[in-house]
Amino acid sequence: MKLIMQSEFDNLRLNDNHEYDIDTCGNKRVIKIYCNKILIAKKITMKKSIRYFGAKGYEAFLTAQN
Numbered sequence: 001m002k003l004i005m006q007s008e009f010d011n012l013r014l015n016d017n018h019e020y021d022i023d024t025c026g027n028k029r030v031i032k033i034y035c036n037k038i039l040i041a042k043k044i045t046m047k048k049s050i051r052y053f054g055a056k057g058y059e060a061f062l063t064a065q066n
Contacts, residue, residue: 001042001053001054001056002053002054002056003051003052003053003054004041004052004053004054004058005052006050006052008041008052008054008062009033009041009043009052009054011062011063012033012040012041012054012058012061012062013031013041015063017035018033018034018035018040018061019033019034019035020032020033020034021034027046027047028044028045028046029044029045029046030042030043030045031045035061038055039055040054040055040058040061041053041054041055041058
């Protein structure tokens with residue numbers, strides 16, 4: 001996994017072909033995005049810190065933006 005931009009994460013999240021799952025444990029919240037049951041991205045929120053991660057090859061799942 002590597003850091004990605006928020007706009008890339010939102011592109012993956014808003015795609016109707018992808019599924020997502022939310023896990024919350026105390027102050028930590030994790031949103032995972034899947035395509036065909038394969039993890040392609042995740043967002044980790046802890047207190048005031050937000051990080052976006054993309055799996056290797058996540059670029060192939062991005063949709064074209066106008």
